[in-house]
Amino acid sequence: MIRILIAEDMHMIREALVALLSLEEGMEVVAELDRGDEIVAAALRTRPDVAVLDIDLPGTDGLSAAEQLHQAIPECRTLILTGLSQPGNLLRALKVHVRGFIVKDAPAATLADGIRRVAKGERVVDPDLVAAALETGSSPLTTREGDVLRAAADGISTEQIGALLHLSPTTVRNYLSNAITKTGGRNRIDAIRIARNAGWI
Numbered sequence: 161m162i163r164i165l166i167a168e169d170m171h172m173i174r175e176a177l178v179a180l181l182s183l184e185e186g187m188e189v190v191a192e193l194d195r196g197d198e199i200v201a202a203a204l205r206t207r208p209d210v211a212v213l214d215i216d217l218p219g220t221d222g223l224s225a226a227e228q229l230h231q232a233i234p235e236c237r238t239l240i241l242t243g244l245s246q247p248g249n250l251l252r253a254l255k256v257h258v259r260g261f262i263v264k265d266a267p268a269a270t271l272a273d274g275i276r277r278v279a280k281g282e283r284v285v286d287p288d289l290v291a292a293a294l295e296t297g298s299s300p301l302t303t304r305e306g307d308v309l310r311a312a313a314d315g316i317s318t319e320q321i322g323a324l325l326h327l328s329p330t331t332v333r334n335y336l337s338n339a340i341t342k343t344g345g346r347n348r349i350d351a352i353r354i355a356r357n358a359g360w361i
Contacts, residue, residue, distance in 0.1 A: 196220030
């Protein structure tokens, strides 16, 4: 029996996933969540074999939760199920030990097959995403540049970003300038758009 944890913040989609997987032979959904910051605690309680996570979760995003989950329960394998097909997300997912990456508009049978394969230790990745990721490449941004650009996306001032990230306003401006140059953006808003579309932030 493959024990499955599902984390999806959209109620209807989560219920549909639970219903779908409950019909599959040899599968049991042992936990269903709508927040990323509850995943590790729930996994420690229920000991799933496979965690099916959305990327865009409140509290903690799915990829950060996948990394935390791997550190807490390395034997639990993660499959990302997402509507966001940015290639940068795939590259980041592979770095945090995600074993599967499937887009939400894939056929239902693809998910069940992906879970079975991931449970066996195989890697399951949409081939179109692999091609797009190779074409886009990995993020040119440093971790700190990404943090600053992500914070800037919330529309806060340079001073507020500095306070949030414990940086001086001058350092924040330098990171923003570097990020704009590296993404090829015209300004910070353009850099945020480019980085988001590529899945770099």
